[in-house]
Amino acid sequence: MRTSHFPRHLWPLSTHFYRRRLFLDSHDLTVLGRRLGTPVYLYDAATIDHAIAAYRHGLGVWPGPGLITYASKAWLSRPLAHLLARRGLGLDVASQGELEIASRGGFDAGLLHVHGNNKRVELLQRAAEAGVGAIVVDNLYELSLLERLNPPAPVALWLRINPDLLAPTHAYRQTGHHGSKFGMAVEEALAAARRIAAIPHLRLTGLHVHIGSQIFELDPLAASIDRLIELAVRIEQEGLGTIEALSPGGGLGTPYTPADPAVPLHRLAARLCAHAAESWQRQHGGPHPTLILEPGRSLIARSGVALYTVGAIRVLSDGSRIIAVDGGMSDNIRPALYGARYTAVLARDPLGDAIGPAKIVGPLCESGDYLIEQVHLPEVRPGDVLIIPVSGAYHLSMASNYNGVLRPAVFLHQRGRILPMQRRETLDDLMRRDVFAVN
Numbered sequence: 001m002r003t004s005h006f007p008r009h010l011w012p013l014s015t016h017f018y019r020r021r022l023f024l025d026s027h028d029l030t031v032l033g034r035r036l037g038t039p040v041y042l043y044d045a046a047t048i049d050h051a052i053a054a055y056r057h058g059l060g061v062w063p064g065p066g067l068i069t070y071a072s073k074a075w076l077s078r079p080l081a082h083l084l085a086r087r088g089l090g091l092d093v094a095s096q097g098e099l100e101i102a103s104r105g106g107f108d109a110g111l112l113h114v115h116g117n118n119k120r121v122e123l124l125q126r127a128a129e130a131g132v133g134a135i136v137v138d139n140l141y142e143l144s145l146l147e148r149l150n151p152p153a154p155v156a157l158w159l160r161i162n163p164d165l166l167a168p169t170h171a172y173r174q175t176g177h178h179g180s181k182f183g184m185a186v187e188e189a190l191a192a193a194r195r196i197a198a199i200p201h202l203r204l205t206g207l208h209v210h211i212g213s214q215i216f217e218l219d220p221l222a223a224s225i226d227r228l229i230e231l232a233v234r235i236e237q238e239g240l241g242t243i244e245a246l247s248p249g250g251g252l253g254t255p256y257t258p259a260d261p262a263v264p265l266h267r268l269a270a271r272l273c274a275h276a277a278e279s280w281q282r283q284h285g286g287p288h289p290t291l292i293l294e295p296g297r298s299l300i301a302r303s304g305v306a307l308y309t310v311g312a313i314r315v316l317s318d319g320s321r322i323i324a325v326d327g328g329m330s331d332n333i334r335p336a337l338y339g340a341r342y343t344a345v346l347a348r349d350p351l352g353d354a355i356g357p358a359k360i361v362g363p364l365c366e367s368g369d370y371l372i373e374q375v376h377l378p379e380v381r382p383g384d385v386l387i388i389p390v391s392g393a394y395h396l397s398m399a400s401n402y403n404g405v406l407r408p409a410v411f412l413h414q415r416g417r418i419l420p421m422q423r424r425e426t427l428d429d430l431m432r433r434d435v436f437a438v439n
């Protein structure tokens with residue numbers, strides 16, 4: 001058996017082979033899939049810890065304090081919030097829902113940063129009352145809402161700038177270019193800083209930029225950091241505040257298939273922080289603020305695998321197969337949304353010789369309901385368990401009940417134990433919001 005070609009860097013650290021089968025620690029994934037039911041998502045705590053360690057390594061290059069703030073939009077639940085809070089992370093939240101899950105999951109309000117391009121006034125009010133670490137002001141309209149709040153204590157604000165940079169990623173994941181809905185142009189941000197300085201209950205403490213997601217090249221990220229620091233210098237020169245927090249967002253890329261760049265995360269993070277340190281020294285030169293890294297995908301994606309059971313298999317005239325599994329765009333919309341690519345293995349024979357190409361599709365009423373456009377697999381039979389790695393980010397957080405399907409159960413593998421994090425939805429869950437006022 002040859003495992004040397006197996007793309008280990010795409011799999012959780014706790015996965016390994018035993019007698020030709022794929023295991024998560026001591027758990028045979030085929031057996032686990034059958035026992036837990038599918039579709040099911042499994043996270044591996046050791047892989048999350050490994051990613052946290054990579055970011056801590058990166059922050060070691062920054063001469064000032066640093067903080068890792070998980071972008072909870074990648075996926076959040078109270079158990080995950082609890083796990084991350086215990087590891088001393090901060091959290092980026094972008095709605096009242098995320099704020100509530102984070103708080104009830106045990107996060108200290110001071111470690112929460114509130115993002116979003118059109119925050120509801122209720123969210124701003126709740127965040128101000130809770131005493132969150134920062135509200136990240138996206139635009140001048142939002143600032144006018146904040147000016148009208150009556151908070152119990154001054155609210156710490158960051159400004160999100162739009163540096164007008166095009167991130168090398170899919171258009172739907174670009175967030176820092178002119179024409180994007182996110183953030184303020186530099187001059188607008190400066191105007192916002194002047195307004196904040198005049199309002200006693202608001203305090204400008206930081207600057208933020210996030211130019212997009214799934215970025216493997218450092219240059220555009222470095223350029224966005226340069227603009228952030230340039231603005232910090234101007235704000236401080238005008239006496240509008242002291243920049244205590246510098247937040248260059250998230251966005252570091254994660255490989256999903258063997259074709260994606262496989263730069264180790266600790267190296268990418270260290271290069272980013274080294275650039276920030278150099279840029280701060282060159283442009284500012286004063287005491288270092290807290291550098292706040294905000295990874296979502298790269299912190300959680302690799303730790304998650306999705307397990308599906310194979311159903312109908314259609315063999316086309318060219319010999320290729322369409323393999324239908326019991327999950328699809330309802331638990332992973334990324335392929336339909338922006339053509340995201342994945343790989344998969346057959347749990348009972350992960351190293352078996354491929355007999356030809358296959359398309360992996362779901363059971364839903366859309367031709368766009370597919371998980372993998374093309375993957376090479378051995379002979380697959382109905383009832384087999386298929387596993388898709390790198391499923392930890394932006395799957396479950398975008399999951400839906402399309403076609404009335406139930407959202408999957410989620411488990412965490414931690415030190416040999418498989419612990420439930422979220423139960424599978426039930427039919428009763430589906431009907432819980434219905435109101436019978438019609439006749």
Ligand SMILES: Cc1ncc(COP(=O)(O)O)c(C=O)c1O
Nearest residue numbers: 071210213214250251295296297
């Ligand atoms: C403001 C902000 N910060 C951080 C992130 C995390 O990005 P990623 O998951 O690519 O690390 C996002 C995601 O789009 C975001 O909008």
